[in-house]
Amino acid sequence: MPTHRRIDVSKVGDVTVVTFLDKKILDETGIQELGAELFSLVEQDNRRSLLLDFADVDFLSSAALGKLITLDRKVKSAQGRLKMCNIKPEILEVFQITKLNKVFDIRAGEAEAIAAF
Template sequence: MSSPKRLHLNPSGDVTVVTFTDSKIIHEGEIQELGQELFDLVERDGLKKIVLNFARVEFLSSAALGKLISFEKKARNQQAQLILTNIRPEIYEVFAITKLTKLFKIKDDEADALAVL
């Protein structure tokens, strides 16, 4: 497993908690890099239980949302379980408006996410 630049990985038993290192996910190059690092988690590293912790994320662009949707599909195709957590209210509102709350499993905090995986 190589060290990602845009993500911090914290294994917790058979679950890997993934925290974003950037507070703003808006630049195209960074989004592409982030996407590849996420895809590698399930394609190359074979992770099956992933918690994406958004605690540090203050803003993400629509392109970043698109990348998350692609990652969810890729994770599902690899039979990986994915839960999002610690999403700020203003970002959660975007998830709700775009109906992404129906696509993603979202928990309030990391402990809640770990409890269901």
């Protein structure tokens, strides 16, 4: 199991649940590291059912959105599924303004999201 600096990874059944260690995802260096760690779940660890749990995240920048989009593409091209949950209202507004709520599969809570895989 690789060591992660930006995320915690656990499994619920077949679903890999990712939580974030940073409350604010905005530092450029941190976002690069975050992207690399998320991508490795798909490309190195061959995870195919990923749930990103944003319960601990208070803030994210557009650069972080870019990493989520790239992750979504990687998961889809590997015939996997990516879902997101527990997104705070302000961040949900960011997804709505940029219409990324149409691209991402966003669920309210973790139980609902896992049941939807």
